[in-house]
Amino acid sequence: MEDFLHSIQSLNYTVAAVALPLFAALINLCLPVKSKAAGWISTIAILLSCVLSARVFATVWNNPQVHAQRIWFTIGETQVYAGILLNNLSVLMLLLVSVIALPVHIYSTAYMKHDDRYSRYFTYLSFFCFSMLALVVVDSLILFYAFWELVGFSSYLLIGFWFTKDKAIQANKKAFIMNRIGDIGLLSAIIILFAQFHTFDIDTIFAGKGLIAQSVIKNGLWIGPVGQIPALWQYVACAGIFLAVAAKSAQFPLHTWLPDAMEGPTSVSALIHAATMVAAGVFLLGRVYPMFTETELTILACIGCFTAFMAATIALTQNDLKRILAYSTISQLGFMILAMGVRAYASSLFHLATHAFFKCLLFLVAGIVIHQMQHIKDDNQLDIDPQDITHMGGLRKKLPITFIAAVIGAVALVGLPFTSGYLSKDGILIQAFDWGERQNGWLKIVPVTALLTSLLTAFYVSRLIFKVFFGELRLLKTNPDIKLHLSDGGWQYKLPLVLLAVCCLFPVFSFNPFYFEHAWLYIGLAHPHFPKLESSYHTIIPRVVTILNLLVLLEAYRMYVQAKRFKFSQNNFFYRLSYNQWYIDNLYKRAIVNPVLRLGSVCFWIDRTVVDGFLQLLARISGAIAKLAAWTDEYIVDGFLHLLAAIVQSIGNFARKFQSGKVQYYLFSMLVIVLLLFILKILI
Amino acid sequence: MITLTDFLVVSAALFCIGLYMTVSKRNAIQILIGIELILNAAILNLVAYGKYDKVNNSGQIFALFAIVLAAATTAVALAIILNVYRRYKTIDPNDINKLKD
Numbered sequence: 059m060e061d062f063l064h065s066i067q068s069l070n071y072t073v074a075a076v077a078l079p080l081f082a083a084l085i086n087l088c089l090p091v092k093s094k095a096a097g098w099i100s101t102i103a104i105l106l107s108c109v110l111s112a113r114v115f116a117t118v119w120n121n122p123q124v125h126a127q128r129i130w131f132t133i134g135e136t137q138v139y140a141g142i143l144l145n146n147l148s149v150l151m152l153l154l155v156s157v158i159a160l161p162v163h164i165y166s167t168a169y170m171k172h173d174d175r176y177s178r179y180f181t182y183l184s185f186f187c188f189s190m191l192a193l194v195v196v197d198s199l200i201l202f203y204a205f206w207e208l209v210g211f212s213s214y215l216l217i218g219f220w221f222t223k224d225k226a227i228q229a230n231k232k233a234f235i236m237n238r239i240g241d242i243g244l245l246s247a248i249i250i251l252f253a254q255f256h257t258f259d260i261d262t263i264f265a266g267k268g269l270i271a272q273s274v275i276k277n278g279l280w281i282g283p284v285g286q287i288p289a290l291w292q293y294v295a296c297a298g299i300f301l302a303v304a305a306k307s308a309q310f311p312l313h314t315w316l317p318d319a320m321e322g323p324t325s326v327s328a329l330i331h332a333a334t335m336v337a338a339g340v341f342l343l344g345r346v347y348p349m350f351t352e353t354e355l356t357i358l359a360c361i362g363c364f365t366a367f368m369a370a371t372i373a374l375t376q377n378d379l380k381r382i383l384a385y386s387t388i389s390q391l392g393f394m395i396l397a398m399g400v401r402a403y404a405s406s407l408f409h410l411a412t413h414a415f416f417k418c419l420l421f422l423v424a425g426i427v428i429h430q431m432q433h434i435k436d437d438n439q440l441d442i443d444p445q446d447i448t449h450m451g452g453l454r455k456k457l458p459i460t461f462i463a464a465v466i467g468a469v470a471l472v473g474l475p476f477t478s479g480y481l482s483k484d485g486i487l488i489q490a491f492d493w494g495e496r497q498n499g500w501l502k503i504v505p506v507t508a509l510l511t512s513l514l515t516a517f518y519v520s521r522l523i524f525k526v527f528f529g530e531l532r533l534l535k536t537n538p539d540i541k542l543h544l545s546d547g548g549w550q551y552k553l554p555l556v557l558l559a560v561c562c563l564f565p566v567f568s569f570n571p572f573y574f575e576h577a578w579l580y581i582g583l584a585h586p587h588f589p590k591l592e593s594s595y596h597t598i599i600p601r602v603v604t605i606l607n608l609l610v611l612l613e614a615y616r617m618y619v620q621a622k623r624f625k626f627s628q629n630n631f632f633y634r635l636s637y638n639q640w641y642i643d644n645l646y647k648r649a650i651v652n653p654v655l656r657l658g659s660v661c662f663w664i665d666r667t668v669v670d671g672f673l674q675l676l677a678r679i680s681g682a683i684a685k686l687a688a689w690t691d692e693y694i695v696d697g698f699l700h701l702l703a704a705i706v707q708s709i710g711n712f713a714r715k716f717q718s719g720k721v722q723y724y725l726f727s728m729l730v731i732v733l734l735l736f737i738l739k740i741l742i
Numbered sequence: 743m744i745t746l747t748d749f750l751v752v753s754a755a756l757f758c759i760g761l762y763m764t765v766s767k768r769n770a771i772q773i774l775i776g777i778e779l780i781l782n783a784a785i786l787n788l789v790a791y792g793k794y795d796k797v798n799n800s801g802q803i804f805a806l807f808a809i810v811l812a813a814a815t816t817a818v819a820l821a822i823i824l825n826v827y828r829r830y831k832t833i834d835p836n837d838i839n840k841l842k843d
Contacts, residue, residue, distance in 0.1 A: 719839030722773070726765045 065124040068117045072142055075110035075156065076191045078103040083184035089177045096177030097167035100184045104163050107191065108156040115153040118144045120582050125261050127197055136256070143197035143261050146582045147344050150411065151194035155334050157561075158414050159187050161554030162329040165422055168550035169325050169429065179219060179323070186212035190334050194341060199248045199258040202345075206244060209335050210237040210306070216330060217322040229318035236315040240305020244342075247298035250291045251349075254282050260345060270348045296354045299346055300361075307339025307391045310365040314643050316388055320380040324428060327380060328421030332387050333414035340394045340410050347403060356501065359399025359493070363504045363511075366392030368640055370514035374521070375636040379424050379445045382522050385639075386471065387417055389511060393486055396508060402489035404583035409482035411579055412567065416470035416479055419558035423464040426551055427453060427526060430544050434533065438540040442533070447525045454527040456544035461527050463555040468523045470562040472516045472607055475600075476571050478562050483512065484600045485574035491595040509603065516607040520614035528619045572600065749790035757783035770823045770833040774816065781812045 082103035086096040118124055127141025144152075163183065170179050189208035196202050214237075218230030252258060255269045263269050273282035280292040303309060308316035319331050330336070343358075350358065369388035376382045390413045397406035430453070431444035442449050454461040470479035487508060494505035533540065546552055560566065568577035575581070628637075638644065716727050756779050763776025785805045792801015827833050 721835050721838075722765050729761065729765070 061122075064117055065126070068114045068124050068144060069126050069142055071110040071114045072144060072152065072195055075107040075114065075152065076188060076195060078107045078110075079184040079187035079191065083181050083188060086177050086181040086184060091175050091177055093177045096180040097163075097170075100180040101160075101163040101167060103184060104156060104159050104187055107187070108153075108160050111149075111152045111156040111191075114144065115149045118149045119146060123261075125197060127259070130198070138200065139198060139259060140201055141197045142195050144195060147341070147407065148194050150407070150579070150583070151341055152191060154411055154414055155187070155190050155194065158333045158418050158558075159190075159329055161422070161557045162325050162333075162418065164550050165328075165425070165554040166323075166325040168548055169425055170323060175219070179216075182212055182215045182219065183326070183329070186216065186330060186335070190338070193338060197260050199251065199260060199263075202260065202342075203241075203244060203248055206302070206306070206338070206342075207241060209330075209338060210234065210241070213237075213319070213330050213335055216326040217319045219322055219326065223321065225318075226321040229315070229321040233315040233319050236312050237305050239312060240302040240339075243298035243301025243305070245298075247295040247302070247346075250287075250295040250298070254280065254285060254287055254291070256284055264346055264348050266348075268348070275351070292349075292351075293354075296350060299342065299349075300354075300358065303339035303343055303395065304361070305339075306342070307336050307395065308365075308388045309339070309361060309392060309395055310368060311642070313365060313369065313388050314639075314646060317381050317384040317639070320378075320384050324380065324421060324425030327384070328418045328425065332383065332417040332421050336387060336391060337394075337410045337414060340391065340398065340406060343395070343398045344403065344407055347398070355399045355401065356497075357399070359396050359490075359504055360501075362392045362395030362397070362399055363507050364392070365389070366396060366511045367507050367514075368392075370511045370518065371632075371636050372639045373518040374514060375633060377446050377448050378443070379428060379447050379450075379522070379526070380421075381445075382447070382518060383417070383420055383424055386420075386515065386518065387413075389515060390417065390471075393483065393508070393511070396490060396504070397486040400486075400490045400493035400504075402486055402493075404580045405482060405485035405489055405574065407583050408567075408574065408577060408580050409486055412470065412478035412482040412562070415558055415561040416467045416477075419463055419467035419555065419562060420471065422551075422554055422558065423460050423467060426457065426460045426547060426555075429547070430457065433544070434540060434542060437543070438537065440533075440537060440540070447522065449533045450526045450531065451529040451533075452527070452531045453544070456542070457527075457546050459546045459552055459555060463559045464523060464527060466559045466562050468519045471519050472611070473512065473603065474607060475604060476564050478564055478567050480571070480600075480604075481564060481568055481574040481577050481580075484603065485580065487512065487603060488574075488595050488599045491599060495595075509599075512603060513606055513610050516610040517614055520611050521618055524614060524618035746790055746793070749786060753783045753786040753790065755783075756780075756786065768834050768836065770826065770835055773835065774819050774823065777819075778812065778816065781808070785809060785812075 079100070082100045085099055086093075089096050089099075123143065123145035125141065125143050127139040130138045130140035132138070163180075166179065166183065170176055173179060186209060189205050189212055193202065193205035193209055196205060210233075214230050214234045217233050218226050220226050248258070251263060254273075255263050257263065257269075261268070265271075269283055273280060275281075275289045275292060278289050279286050280289045301312070304312040305315075316331060316336065320327050322331070366389045369385045369392060373382050373385035373389065376385060390409070394406045394409050394413070397403075397409060427450065428444050431442075431450065434440065435442055435444050466477070470477035473479040473483040487505070490505040490508050494502045497504075531542075564571040567579055568574070570576040635641070716723070760776045760779030760781075760783060763779065764773050765776075767773050767776060785808050788805045788808065789801050792799070792804070795801055823833055826838060830838055832838070
């Protein structure tokens with residue numbers, strides 16, 4: 059009975075937590091565009107959501123799942139249910155999203171202070187929070203799809219928030235179109251799942267002993283408890299899911315939208331494009347995890363690994379502060395997908411949680427830095443890109459709190475001991491090596507690549523930190539007489555940094571800073587039937603990685619701060635490959651965008667010349683017919699009448715002549731008529 | 743020997759001359775003369791055909807009768823012409839076109 063009451067309470071709290079941001083968004087929509095109240099309405103809503111989520115989390119975590127649903131609608135025999143599913147995964151995401159969203163909201167109240175569309179910003183932000191919170195708790199695939207679309211839509215709105223910038227418009231279009239590709243995949247997967255299992259209920263399909271667990275693939279058939287379809291459809295469904303994950307979580311080959319999405323406000327990048335929405339793909343994988351077969355998981359691992367490696371190499375050479383972080387996000391998401399692929403389910407989600415905190419923190423730091431650079435630019439009327447790290451340097455003395463936060467975030471991202479990143483990333487690496495042990499052939503490369511990627515991460519993060527915060531401000535070298543008024547900003551800037559920085563440290567997740575298995579989050583998510591790790595990797599990997607990371611950091615320090623070591627040549631193939639982001643954008647532009655544009659112009663031409671031409675021809679023909687008709691009317695119909703009139707007139711005139719009043723004429727006429735009569739008489 | 747045809751030819755010639763005068767002349771008196779010529783052509787025919795009549799000389803008598811009547815009509819016509827002249831100060835029939843109404 060008590061359990062029942064608890065679950066009812068949890069459900070109510072969840073609904074409230076999800077609905078509050080929606081109400082905030084609706085209220086903000088009614089406020090004037092510049093109203094400063096909007097920020098506080100949204101922030102209070104998300105604060106309450108956060109508190110409610112924490113209550114729900116405390117009730118549900120490590121307890122039996124809470125699942126409530128009611129009939130939504132009925133089509134024919136099929137009853138479609140809608141409801142809420144609270145298990146460890148969803149309450150974790152619920153708490154994570156609201157906890158990350160809170161500092162971002164606080165930060166935004168200051169960051170967007172001078173924006174002309176302040177309340178619109180918070181409308182969109184609250185709307186995003188609503189969609190994201192709903193996404194993680196719904197229990198029906200249809201609702202999941204709906205909110206999946208809504209988070210994509212709010213992301214679209216926020217990327218293009220500064221819609222007067224052409225680049226922002228291009229970026230949000232790109233993000234939207236890329237996400238549409240993924241949405242098609244998700245939709246087809248949902249349709250196939252429904253065709254196979256006749257239900258949209260996530261719990262029924264994917265639970266531990268659910269319909270998926272009872273299905274087998276045998277003799278080219280996918281046999282489930284309620285029906286069977288060719289096994290091909292299982293592969294198509296998995297491919298669809300993967301497409302959705304790749305689009306939302308920016309995995310190769312659909313990753314190119316994420317770096318461009320940095321055109322949005324930095325606070326948005328922090329919340330949506332680093333911490334929460336892009337993790338939705340990983341969350342989706344977590345939801346539908348049981349449906350993947352061993353081979354499909356291997357493909358997943360390879361793609362995740364490749365994405366992680368590629369993005370890390372690109373991040374090495376980028377100069378745009380936010381772009382580096384964006385590629386780092388892609389790389390870390392690749393790690394999560396890799397972890398999913400190597401059956402490190404819990405580690406993947408653990409990394410999702412830790413990554414959300416430190417990447418959000420790094421983005422907020424980047425926001426402050428960019429804000430200050432923008433100030434310098436505006437105060438001194440310089441023509442610089444405020445996001446370009448080659449202008450920065452030495453900011454650690456000017457922005458001390460930001461610097462400390464950045465270092466904590468960076469250390470967590472690199473995965474040095476005593477941080478949350480160490481716990482989660484080592485979990486992934488250890489399990490990847492363990493998995494690699496059991497594979498044969500070229501699959502053994504995967505864990506090695508992951509390790510290499512981890513080292514590359516260390517390098518690009520340290521490059522970022524050293525270039526931005528160490529040395530001297532490079533802008534002073536080129537413009538010696540500029541004035542600087544730099545500061546960390548008000549409490550709205552400092553508080554979120556402090557909150558997030560604290561969350562990047564190990565005690566939040568585990569009291570033992572060295573064993574990821576001891577993290578409460580890992581224990582809560584680990585499936586009991588996943589194998590326990592008892593390999594030697596467990597002791598070797600963390601030490602090796604830490605030592606190598608430290609070496610890389612040292613090297614980077616000597617290279618960028620002391621400038622003692624050689625600089626990399628900027629002319630070789632690898633540099634260009636990395637700097638141009640592996641030419642993937644160019645490739646897409648040549649292979650897809652340009653042909654599509656050409657197709658578009660061909661269609662336009664066809665429309666203009668053939669379709670319009672045909673219509674114009676029709677118009678001309680009918681014009682000609684009309685003219686012909688007018689001519690006929692004027693000359694034939696009217697002409698006939700005129701002719702009649704003329705005949706009558708001439709007859710009249712002719713007859714009139716006889717009435718001349720001249721006597722002789724009358725006589726003559728009479729004579730002629732009489733003669734005619736006689737002639738006629740003779741002739742006839 | 744003068745045949746009937748000769749009379750008829752003369753009569754036709756007289757009729758044609760009279761008719762021509764009546765139609766073409768610009769003087770009312772001349773028109774009147776034309777009319778008299780036509781009458782005379784008719785009277786000539788009367789006399790010529792009278793030869794074939796059962797009653798003797800009925801043609802000549804009828805002709806005399808007609809000549810008297812013609813004289814009477816001529817007198818009336820002259821009176822009309824006189825009145826026309828008084829009224830219009832001309833006897834050109836082309837100028838007198840009040841009959842048109």
